[in-house]
Amino acid sequence: MNVLKKTVNISLIQLAGSTPDKFANLARAESLIAKTMEQYPKTEVIVLPECFNSPYSVKLFRKYAEPIVLNDAKKAPSVFKLSQLALKHKILLIGGSIPEIEETTGKVYNTSLVFNSAGELVGQHRKLHLFDIDIPNGITFKESVTLSPGNKITTIDNSEQSGLKFGLGICYDMRFPEPAMYSSRVEHANCLIYPSAFNTVTGPLHWHLLAKVRSMDNQVYTILCSPSRAAEGLTDEFGDPVYRAYGHSLVVNPKGEILVEAGEEEEILNCELDGSVIDSIRQAIPIGFQRRFDVYEQVKLADE
Ligand SMILES: O=C(O)CCC(=O)C(=O)O
Helix, strand or coil, X not given: CCCCCCEEEEEEEECCCCCCCHHXXXXXXXXXXXXXXXXCCCCCEEECCCCCCXXXXXXXXXXXXXXXXXXXXXXXXXHHHHHHHHHHHCCEEECCCEEEECCCCCCEEEEEEEECCCCCEEEEEECCXXXXXXXXXXXXXXXXXXXXXXXXXXXXXXXXXXXXEEEECCHHHHHCHHHHHHHHHHCCCCEEEEECCCECCHHHHHHHHHHHHHHHHHCCEEEEECCCCCCCCCECCCXXXXXXXXXXXXXXXXXXXXXXXCCCCCEEEEEEEEHHHHHHHHHHCCHHHHCCCCCCHHXXXXXX
């Protein structure tokens, strides 16, 4: 079932990599959202990148973390700002992700917040799969040093307003086909959205492939939004190299074709998602109902 009955105008903001000043990062997001609305006034949905308000560093996530409380600019300035911006511009805002602290447990999560055009929080996703990898002579990263994983698959239904019903994941989550399939097949999402920040080692290897395969397997749109790439050789307050995101934010259609793609600099992308493309590819290549769950019973997720 495809609930995307109209076209949706969507913009992705490939924001400059976050500085150590949280309020400067929020102000940057605010001004780029305003610029997007000026340049692309038909925009109904805006997507921001992973950790857009904080440096991407396991040593710093806790310092930048805020609780998810509404209407409290002091306690949760990023949450407040995202809500205000969604309301001001009357958009569905997929607010990248921010480090979240759960006050009752002291646990820190990498969390994506979604606000509707009334500025209401309509969904949130805690990164389900933490980015713990070790590629010799490539990159070592261990989010689990400070972050805890979320425990649920997130599908957000904004079909009444924008037409979008989307599976929401954060970066490394895109490597796992099961939640994407669950959102698309069981919950009938028409789009998968991943605020992300791949790097210069795994980006060239897998970024485009992953976006295309998630779209192709599920015959839905896939949207990846990254920060722009930081200059080479910068170090942070600990003397550690500043994380260099891959860039290349993009939108892939349900056929697996890239519709728009950014380079490595700060950039705004805009495109239209068209629900009829989902219907036509599903008719032409009907893998949705050709599945043989009678043969691979154990991986059955839902009947067509
Ligand atoms: O999966 C990858 O290669 C990169 C993932 C990542 O950078 C992240 O989850 O933040």
